[in-house]
Amino acid sequence: MITFGHVNVRTNKLEESVAFYRDVLGLTPGPAATRPGSNDHVWLSDSSGKPCVHLQRTTAIGMEMSGAGIHHFAFDSDDAEAWRNKLKSLGIGHEEMEFEEAGMLQFNLKDPNGLRLELTFSVA
Numbered sequence: 001m002i003t004f005g006h007v008n009v010r011t012n013k014l015e016e017s018v019a020f021y022r023d024v025l026g027l028t029p030g031p032a033a034t035r036p037g038s039n040d041h042v043w044l045s046d047s048s049g050k051p052c053v054h055l056q057r058t059t060a061i062g063m064e065m066s067g068a069g070i071h072h073f074a075f076d077s078d079d080a081e082a083w084r085n086k087l088k089s090l091g092i093g094h095e096e097m098e099f100e101e102a103g104m105l106q107f108n109l110k111d112p113n114g115l116r117l118e119l120t121f122s123v124a
Contacts, residue, residue: 005074005120006043008054017055018042027053033102072108072116080105080121098123 011017021027021044032041032054040059043051056071077083087094087109094109107119 002075002077005076006052008071010056010058010071012058014057034099074118077119
């Protein structure tokens, strides 16, 4: 199973972006579970409480840019081992990152255009 997870937007206007998504779209800002205690990452959740937009301050990663840019799209997935096997059989490389505090495993890969994709898995 795979469902849309979230989009990650890198921005040099974090506070203004949080206000926009909160005030215009009605999303609820909160801390990013993958970066607890960080003032440079904000997750915005939909009305069901599911994070769907991850805003990331560009200066936090030593990145200067004007405006904003999409960093990656994330898809919530299950069965990490099946995905490892599938990606291997297709010759698609990926990096894995685990965030214990968020109970999350990520597979990071790129599509043919170089766009980053993130597959996320819940881990107990």
